[in-house]
């Protein structure tokens with residue numbers, strides 16, 4: 466059978482969500498021969514208008530060997546390209562209240578975690594997905610509801626404000642913490658579900674690059690560390706960016722942040738708890754970031770099972786949102802894709818067989834059913850463990 470004929474016969478996977486996990490899942494399944502449609506509620510991240518919005522809020526992330534191994538298993542060439550944009554962090558730098566810094570290496574043999582721009586990673590994965598002929602990307606398309614038994618979903622095209630029904634063979638939910646796929650799954654499976662907001666929120670602050678005697682930008686802190694200012698119930702962290710700035714994240718209880726009303730209150734709090742960071746952030750810049758950047762909640766979500774029969778599975782934050790204190794949320798989401806890929810291969814799931822018709826209510830694909838069941842069974846314990854470790858941390 467020619468490649469073209471094979472593609473015609475291949476079944477359609479719908480991936481809901483074009484975040485990093487959705488993109489990697491799409492690339493993985495397309496490489497296995499499935500036809501993949503990705504539906505993403507937001508506009509294309511690569512458009513200049515979206516980039517401007519993303520620049521306002523540029524979370525950078527720590528990618529560890531868990532995430533790198535997953536990326537490499539699915540797309541080694543892309544992984545090598547992403548690595549040109551990362552900054553290795555070989556340890557933590559603890560900043561005490563007097564401004565002393567103490568380096569704590571992560572590993573005696575020099576293993577590191579890596580700071581990567583979340584938007585750049587997502588854009589890179591979108592580029593990879595766009596270049597694969599059997600992947601189609603639909604932006605501004607929001608999934609509204611799913612009929613798993615009939616294998617169809619209702620999608621709203623927010624460009625034209627029209628709704629339509631779309632058939633799928635397999636649905637992958639990669640639509641983040643407030644997942645519609647998970648909520649729809651709850652209607653058909655007996656899902657154990659736990660959601661917890663912690664009393665803390667986070668706000669992003671930008672530490673600009675400094676300037677050397679030749680007018681060239683320089684890092685104001687050691688770039689090969691993840692900087693932490695621990696202050697009991699709150700803390701500030703800073704991760705380096707390629708442009709020599711740092712993205713800082715302040716984590717603090719809502720009640721503490723609520724007290725910071727007005728410029729003087731914010732500055733005096735920073736002078737008390739983060740005097741060295743305040744010098745580097747700059748007072749005006751800090752006040753500007755405080756006024757401009759939103760405070761966001763932190764949520765932890767556990768669910769089981771992650772799948773329904775032979776037709777749906779949730780991955781990434783839609784299955785396991787975790788608080789970010791272990792820096793493993795995305796790493797685990799990428800690992801989900803690697804684990805799923807291994808099980809699909811192990812069970813011999815093929816994108817063209819067995820011959821069935823869309824709309825069948827009964828279980829039709831035993832191999833796919835086995836792969837998805839094993840995914841839930843083998844993955845759940847590990848994911849709960851990491852969610853709890855993150856919370857304890």
Ligand code: FAD
Nearest residue numbers: 482484485486506527608640641781782792793794795796
């Ligand atoms: P998302 O990135 O949330 O993507 C979901 C996509 O689905 C979105 O694009 C959304 O628009 C789309 N969508 C939602 N609903 C619909 C719908 N109905 N129809 C169509 N599309 C829809 N992780 C790490 O590994 N390391 C770190 O250092 C780290 N630091 C973090 C720091 C902070 C402050 C926070 C908050 C998180 C951090 N994380 C970290 C976690 C990481 O950001 C997430 O785990 C990761 O972004 C999840 O990716 P995802 O693709 O599963 O979901």
